[in-house]
Amino acid sequence: MPSLALRGILLATAVAIAPGRLAAQEVVDRIVARVENDVILLSDVRALASYQQFLDGKSETDAQILDRLIDQWIVRTEADAAHFPRPSEADIDRAISRVRNSFASEQEYQDRRKQAGLTEQDVRAMVASQLYLSNYLDSRFRPAVHIDPKEIADLYQTSVVPRATARGQEPPTFDAARESIQEALIQNGINQQAEQWLKESRLRLHIEKSLDEVAK
Numbered sequence: 001m002p003s004l005a006l007r008g009i010l011l012a013t014a015v016a017i018a019p020g021r022l023a024a025q026e027v028v029d030r031i032v033a034r035v036e037n038d039v040i041l042l043s044d045v046r047a048l049a050s051y052q053q054f055l056d057g058k059s060e061t062d063a064q065i066l067d068r069l070i071d072q073w074i075v076r077t078e079a080d081a082a083h084f085p086r087p088s089e090a091d092i093d094r095a096i097s098r099v100r101n102s103f104a105s106e107q108e109y110q111d112r113r114k115q116a117g118l119t120e121q122d123v124r125a126m127v128a129s130q131l132y133l134s135n136y137l138d139s140r141f142r143p144a145v146h147i148d149p150k151e152i153a154d155l156y157q158t159s160v161v162p163r164a165t166a167r168g169q170e171p172p173t174f175d176a177a178r179e180s181i182q183e184a185l186i187q188n189g190i191n192q193q194a195e196q197w198l199k200e201s202r203l204r205l206h207i208e209k210s211l212d213e214v215a216k
Contacts, residue, residue, distance in 0.1 A: 145189035
């Protein structure tokens with residue numbers, strides 16, 4: 001699964017958007033956005049809302065979800081054009097295990113999944129697609145992120161130590177925390193670069209949103 005930073009961009013079922021879907025769903029579905037020659041459907045928005053409900057117990061607004069789907073379209077299109085490798089079944093299995101472990105119990109996982117109207121196959125497909133997108137962003141932007149050792153030391157003193165102290169715990173040593181702090185800073189750098197890239201990409205693309213018209 002993505003880091004928390006990348007998850008902020010991708011939180012998602014990465015629905016495959018393709019014009020060929022439209023004919024079969026046109027009667028019961030609605031187009032809520034056009035991105036270049038592709039479309040995003042209202043059912044795509046609903047699917048992502050269900051996945052967010054499953055993960056977090058709540059979902060964003062339809063407008064926020066639509067923006068996420070547009071961002072996913074951008075990342076997926078770039079990844080596909082670069083022939084970026086899909087995650088292996090073993091990688092997907094590990095990612096699904098992390099999703100399950102994010103819940104307090106297996107029962108809570110199953111209850112939330114059912115409440116969101118998702119099957120196990122739905123969850124696997126969503127996790128696999130999310131992993132594909134996050135791996136691509138990591139591969140694209142990680143090499144350009146450089147962390148100053150002082151940043152690691154500063155974050156240790158200003159965040160790690162105070163947080164442990166507030167919980168009445170003994171703070172980990174700097175050496176023990178160094179690697180996780182560095183990775184957190186790298187992920188933050190990836191997130192910042194990805195956000196800027198997506199912002200610039202949206203300006204270059206032909207995007208038409210019609211979500212308000214559908215709502216009416």
